[in-house]
Amino acid sequence: MFARITLFEIDTLRISLDDALEMFKKMIVPEARKQKGYEGMYVMRTPEGKGLIMSLWANEEAATAGLTSGYYEEQVSKFMTLFRVPPGREHYEIVLAEPPGAAST
DSSP states (O other): OEEEEEEEEETTTTTTTHHHHHHHHHHHHHHHHTTTTEEEEEEOTTSSSEEEEEEESSSSHHHHHHHSSHHHHHHHHGHHHHHHHHEEEEEEEEEOOOTTTTGGG
């Protein structure tokens, strides 16, 4: 499994964090679900608007396919006016995963 990490910072003077999250749920999540190899995502944020999106992919090819197809840039462009700075992006291979509840078994 591979993860694509996107770091972002929402301009909270332009939009509230809750409104930005609702936009993300309506505009981005359905599109992500259509991508081959997509396996889910985590979205994290601070009260100041900094955040991290970790999208999970079946393999490295699926994780990087959105970059070559233009999918990733298309999704980022939907929020470009709401960012304080352009988002950053990294790819990681997941080598250990402990999902919630696994520690209690």
